[in-house]
Amino acid sequence: MAQTSPNRRRFLSVCTSALVTAISVLVLAPVLAFVGYPLRRKAGAVAAGSDFTDAGTIAAIPMGKWSLLPIELIRQDGWAKTRQARSIWVLVKSADAKDIRVISPICTHLGCPIGWNAEKSEFLCPCHGGIFNADGAHIGGPPPRGMDQLDFEVRDDHLWVRWQDFRISVPERIAVQV
Amino acid sequence: MMDLEQPVQKTISPATSGFFGSRTGWRQLKEHLLLEPILGGSRWAAAFGSLLLFNFALQVITGVLLVTCYAPSVGTAWQSVNYIQQEVPLGWLIRGVHHWGSSSMVILLLFHLAQVFLWGAYKRPRELTWMTGVLLLAATLGLAFTGYLLPWDERAYWSSKVGLGIVGTIPLIGERLRLLLQGGPDLGNLTLTRFFSLHGFVLPGAIMGLIVVHLYFFRLHGVTTAWWRNKADLLKDQEPFWPGQVCKDALVALVLLLILVGWTYKYPAPLGDMADPSKAFEARPEWYFMFLFQLLKYFRGSYEVVGTFILPSVFFLVLFCWPLIDRNPLRDPRRRPIAMTIFGISTVALVGLTIGAVATDARMTQPAASAASAPLPKPPAAPLQKVNVTELYATHCLACHAVDGTGNALRAAFPTLPNLTDPAWQKTKSNDDFILRIHDGKDPLMPAFKDKLSQEQINALATYVRAFAVK
Numbered sequence: 001m002a003q004t005s006p007n008r009r010r011f012l013s014v015c016t017s018a019l020v021t022a023i024s025v026l027v028l029a030p031v032l033a034f035v036g037y038p039l040r041r042k043a044g045a046v047a048a049g050s051d052f053t054d055a056g057t058i059a060a061i062p063m064g065k066w067s068l069l070p071i072e073l074i075r076q077d078g079w080a081k082t083r084q085a086r087s088i089w090v091l092v093k094s095a096d097a098k099d100i101r102v103i104s105p106i107c108t109h110l111g112c113p114i115g116w117n118a119e120k121s122e123f124l125c126p127c128h129g130g131i132f133n134a135d136g137a138h139i140g141g142p143p144p145r146g147m148d149q150l151d152f153e154v155r156d157d158h159l160w161v162r163w164q165d166f167r168i169s170v171p172e173r174i175a176v177q178v
Numbered sequence: 179m180m181d182l183e184q185p186v187q188k189t190i191s192p193a194t195s196g197f198f199g200s201r202t203g204w205r206q207l208k209e210h211l212l213l214e215p216i217l218g219g220s221r222w223a224a225a226f227g228s229l230l231l232f233n234f235a236l237q238v239i240t241g242v243l244l245v246t247c248y249a250p251s252v253g254t255a256w257q258s259v260n261y262i263q264q265e266v267p268l269g270w271l272i273r274g275v276h277h278w279g280s281s282s283m284v285i286l287l288l289f290h291l292a293q294v295f296l297w298g299a300y301k302r303p304r305e306l307t308w309m310t311g312v313l314l315l316a317a318t319l320g321l322a323f324t325g326y327l328l329p330w331d332e333r334a335y336w337s338s339k340v341g342l343g344i345v346g347t348i349p350l351i352g353e354r355l356r357l358l359l360q361g362g363p364d365l366g367n368l369t370l371t372r373f374f375s376l377h378g379f380v381l382p383g384a385i386m387g388l389i390v391v392h393l394y395f396f397r398l399h400g401v402t403t404a405w406w407r408n409k410a411d412l413l414k415d416q417e418p419f420w421p422g423q424v425c426k427d428a429l430v431a432l433v434l435l436l437i438l439v440g441w442t443y444k445y446p447a448p449l450g451d452m453a454d455p456s457k458a459f460e461a462r463p464e465w466y467f468m469f470l471f472q473l474l475k476y477f478r479g480s481y482e483v484v485g486t487f488i489l490p491s492v493f494f495l496v497l498f499c500w501p502l503i504d505r506n507p508l509r510d511p512r513r514r515p516i517a518m519t520i521f522g523i524s525t526v527a528l529v530g531l532t533i534g535a536v537a538t539d540a541r542m543t544q545p546a547a548s549a550a551s552a553p554l555p556k557p558p559a560a561p562l563q564k565v566n567v568t569e570l571y572a573t574h575c576l577a578c579h580a581v582d583g584t585g586n587a588l589r590a591a592f593p594t595l596p597n598l599t600d601p602a603w604q605k606t607k608s609n610d611d612f613i614l615r616i617h618d619g620k621d622p623l624m625p626a627f628k629d630k631l632s633q634e635q636i637n638a639l640a641t642y643v644r645a646f647a648v649k
Contacts, residue, residue: 009421016421019428026435027239030268034243037267078247079254079261 052153052160055088058097059157066091066116066134068105073163086163088150089116089123089136102152102161103136109143111168123147144171212420218403219415220422226290227396228427229434231389233283236435237321238382240276248328250374251367255330256452263449274442280322282438284466287315295500295521298509299402305501307395310388312498317385319466324377326464330370335453336461338373339365344470347486365455405509458609458641465536469528472535493524567638574627575639583646592623604647612640 053071061067066089073084093099105114112127122139123132131140136147151162165176199205216224247266249258262269291311294300300308327338342365346356361368403412417423463471470490477485496503504517511518572581579585583598596603616636619626627636 012425013421016425016428019425019432023428023432023435026432027236030271031239031243033268034266034272035246079249079257079265 052151052162055090055152055159055161057157058092058100058154058159061090061092061159063092063095065118068116069159071161071163087113088161088163089114089147090159097154097157100152100154100159101135102150102159104148104150104164104166106148106165106168107143108138108145108148108166108168109141114147144169145173148173212424213418214397215416215418216401216423217416218401218407218412219417220419220426221401222426222430223293224401224423225427225430226286226293229430230283230286230290232427232431233279233286233434234385234389236438237276237279237283240272240279241378241382243272244276245378248374250328250370252330252370255328255370256449259329259331259449263447270446271439271442274445274447275438277447278438278441278445280325281464281466282434283318284322287318291315292521292525294402295517296511297402298405298511298514300501301504301507301509302501304395304399304402307392307399308501309498310392310395312494314385314388314392315497316494317381317388321377321381321385322464322466324373324381327365327370327373328377329449330453331448331450332453332457332459333448333450333462335365335455336459337463338369340461341463341467342369344474344486347483349483349487352487402509458644460609465532468535469531472531472538567635567642570631570635570639571642574630575643578623583643594623598643598646601647604644609640609644612643613637616640 051073053073055069055071061069068087069090070085070087073086074081075084077084087105089101089103089105091101093101106112107114107125107127107130109125109128109130112125114123114125114130114132116122117124121134123134123136124130125132125141125143129141130138130143132143132147133139136149138144138146148164148166150164153160167174167176244262247258247262247269249255259273262273264270266272294308294311323338323341326341327334342356342360345359346352348355357363359369359372361372462468470485473485473489474482477483504514506514506517508514578588578592578595579598580587585592585595585597589595589597598604613636615624616631616639617626617628617633631639
């Protein structure tokens with residue numbers, strides 16, 4: 001064996017390198033598939049209307065001013081369906097419930113929760129100073145777009161809201177599928 | 179003012195120059211790691227150690243992946259493992275390779291141990307290599323034991339309960355050690371988190387440290403050469419580790435990988451029903467602990483500690499200290515009669531106990547029979563009440579088997595009618611035997627109830643009948 005020719009040794013070196021590479025690929029490919037599956041998960045089919053959440057009676061919402069209402073979603077979170085709390089900014093402008101605005105408090109810049117500055121009648125993001133007017137339109141600071149409107153329906157005097165997450169840091173409004 | 183120390187000018191060979199090479203010295207490292215000459219040349223027999231290393235690396239890789247989807251608590255452990263098995267792409271493969279990889283790890287370790295023993299490779303100056311190897315074996319068995327609980331299915335729960343019961347039999351410290359491992363008065367959230375910590379951090383860390391020491395000793399003393407070859411002969415065949423030995427190591431590693439993947443494809447890693455402490459279950463350890471399981475049958479009452487603790491400890495202690503006990507310098511097995519006799523007896527004992535345990539398994543129906551500290555599970559109250567089992571028994575069974583299960587009144591007429599209260603007779607039957615007998619009946623007398631009763635009712639009746647022998 002010690003007398004092996006340099007050619008034989010070189011050939012064996014190449015074969016061994018190929019073998020070690022092949023084993024590494026065989027091991028690493030499933031590893032990438034396992035860890036990387038959130039990247040290629042198909043968007044879950046969400047039946048229209050089924051994902052609306054009851055945010056309570058409209059009568060209970062203070063008239064003419066923005067209020068932050070809690071809602072509760074039931075979502076598949078990994079191996080379990082979990083109850084998840086969210087909040088929404090709601091403005092009921094008139095008593096006949098025809099003129100209602102619902103917007104997400106998630107800042108379009110980097111996802112911080114946006115607060116309402118009653119003195120200036122502006123929405124203000126506490127993290128990086130994003131400013132939005134009373135309609136949620138972007139008027140200052142780093143956010144790339146205005147605040148996100150949420151779909152809602154009025155059913156039997158209850159406000160039903162469809163919670164959605166939108167991609168942050170982009171000028172377009174793109175819903176994130178769950 | 180202090181003089182600055184003059185930098186030492188190292189001579190760097192042209193081969194190591196280049197930005198990366200001159201800063202990392204990777205070429206010297208490569209030469210040190212890969213071009214070390216092996217006396218006697220590459221051998222298939224020398225591939226065992228690196229195969230074990232490869233197997234361990236697979237366990238680490240798959241283990242780290244499993245951790246990304248696993249949550250150790252009573253309410254989430256089973257669910258998250260089930261999620262890995264059913265939902266995560268290739269989850270079945272990763273978990274399967276991890277599951278079966280633990281078995282192959284134990285098999286390879288035992289072969290490696292036997293090989294080193296037969297080869298006399300533990301002898302001077304390699305005593306410490308052997309000792310770290312035995313510690314590696316112990317740590318691996320610890321990994322196997324702690325990993326078994328994590329899926330929190332019925333098997334996991336009851337096996338760990340029995341295992342912790344065995345820990346409890348250790349004299350003086352047993353009960354405290356059990357509480358320490360268990361984290362509380364009973365198996366639960368704290369047991370899972372503790373086992374998870376041991377399985378995922380403590381033991382793998384210990385194994386990595388031991389591997390470094392083991393490999394250091396191995397490289398220090400070199401591969402153990404064949405005892406029948408002389409030095410000149412060995413020197414003539416000397417060749418570097420790369421590529422000859424690496425090629426052999428890689429080929430066996432590839433074979434192991436393919437076997438594990440193929441095996442997993444054919445036999446997915448099992449995940450039973452979620453652990454339910456109220457349900458009777460026939461606890462079985464993994465096959466590599468079956469010898470212990472069988473051993474426990476021979477030691478009852480106050481002698482039980484002999485089977486649970488004394489014999490295994492003595493075995494491990496002798497194994498660990500073996501290079502210090504066996505001072506015979508000869509390595510040829512034919513000239514080491516005592517060592518070979520002990521090896522033969524140990525092998526026959528371990529294999530015999532394992533085969534014995536598997537062969538007579540039908541009799542070992544209750545965890546209580548194998549470990550006194552694991553109490554016989556009480557008949558589950560809720561399901562029994564739900565199907566109103568006493569009424570079922572009264573309607574369908576009482577006429578022949580009598581209200582107390584003895585069947586005494588009719589035995590004269592029907593001599594084959596068993597006494598359901600006889601523990602010896604009960605021990606020959608498993609829970610499944612009961613269920614099957616009620617379901618299918620037995621000619622000529624026992625009617626089949628499959629059309630009259632639901633499976634739930636039959637299961638409840640089996641548990642009810644099982645409880646006749648519990649005093």
